[in-house]
Amino acid sequence: MKAGDLKYLIAYTLPLSAFISIGQTGPLAWLTLFIAFVLLPLIETAAPPDDKNLNLKESEAKETQLFFDLLLFLNLPLIGILLFYFFQASASFTQATQWVSGVATMGLLLSSSGINVAHELGHNQSSFDKMVAKLLLLPSLYMHFIIEHNYGHHLRVSTPEDPASSRKNENLYSFWFRSVTKGYMHAWVIERKRLKGKEVSFYSVYNQMFQFTFIQTAYLLVVFFFFGINGLLAAIAMAIISFLVLETINYIEHYGLQRQKLSNGKYERVTAKHSWNSNHILGRIFLYELTRHSDHHYKASKKYQILDHHDQSPQLPFGYPGSLLLATVPPLWFRKMNPILEKYSS
Secondary structure (H helix, E strand, O other): OOOHHHHHHHHHHHHHHHHHHHOOOOOHHHHHHHHHHHHHHHHHOOOOOOOOOOOOHHHHHHHHHHHHHHHOOOOHHHHHHHHHHHHHOOOOOEOOOOOEEHHHHHHHHHHOOOOOOOOHOOOOOOOHHHHHHHHHHHHHOOOHHHOOOOOOOOHOOOOOOOOOOOOOOOOOHHHHHHHHHHHHHHHHHHHHHHHHOOOOOOOOOOHHHHHHHHHHHHHHHHHHHHHHHHHHHHHHHHHHHHHHHHHHHHHHHHHEEEEEEOOOOEOOOOOOOOOOEOOOOOHHHOOOOOOHEEEEEEEHOOHHOOOOOOOOOOOOOOOOOHHHHHHHHHHHHHHHHHHHHHHHHO
16 A cells, blocks of 8 residues: 555545534534535646556556455444434534534435445445445435446446436436436336346345335334434435435436447447546545546446546546536536537537
8 A cells, every 4th residue: 555545534524524513503514515515626626637547557456455445444334423423412403503504414424425435335246345335325215226326327327218317408406306216216126127037026025125115214213213303304304415415426427428329229338438527636535536437337346446537538627526516506507518518429
């Protein structure tokens, strides 16, 4: 491990800042959100992107280093401690801003340190990694993501059949509804096919969607039992925020990009040109290289620390934090992105 690899420790800035912001009544209550959506976009606007790739020797050395896996695993206890800390602290909140800022902060954390890390681990072959991924998805009430993303999105990306691929001139808010509802329904379809292939009844304990439903319901009941109706409402609200942040990331990752349908009725192979990328260094660090999304789709099991930049990949004009903000204002998003999209689609 080289000293430069320690840069990924910066990703813990968000969960650590959450410990400071939760329960505060002044500006500090919004510290985590300020870092994510004000400070990071400003720094990324000023700092040049880094499109350098590792050489083969460096890549092989980093691929098997336990350090990079441990950085991901540590997010699970951090999320658990933060959830307990928030629920405990919320019992003594005296102002509505404490609840609102705390829920928004936790929603962001459940997305960046939860769903995003689960996305990385869920692609690994290790059963332990997949278990950690599911636990990270639990408080977002989005455990079905591990099914739909791996066996739905990766097969249908950048096609009209994929609910997680946004279309040209589709606004973010209609995309949210389509991706959330159709993604959930398709996860049931995928699981039905899996069980049928194994000659196992759909109505069995082996149905992962039934398992996820039971586990998530049990989680909410536990929160209600120990922290009451306010805790339950907070758990639901932060879960919704977290998966809407995820879906916003989905929105910017494939906006308007389409794979061509071939004469045989199948779509062309997924290439580097079917995902938007960003080489802005802070976004890469905070999201564990999710921003090098084309290489991830080229080989889903490739570890985050060795993902490559591709010259033919469409490049976002801003880093991920700035792009997320821009997407929330559809007219501005279309005005900025459509001309760039046309350049890459021509």
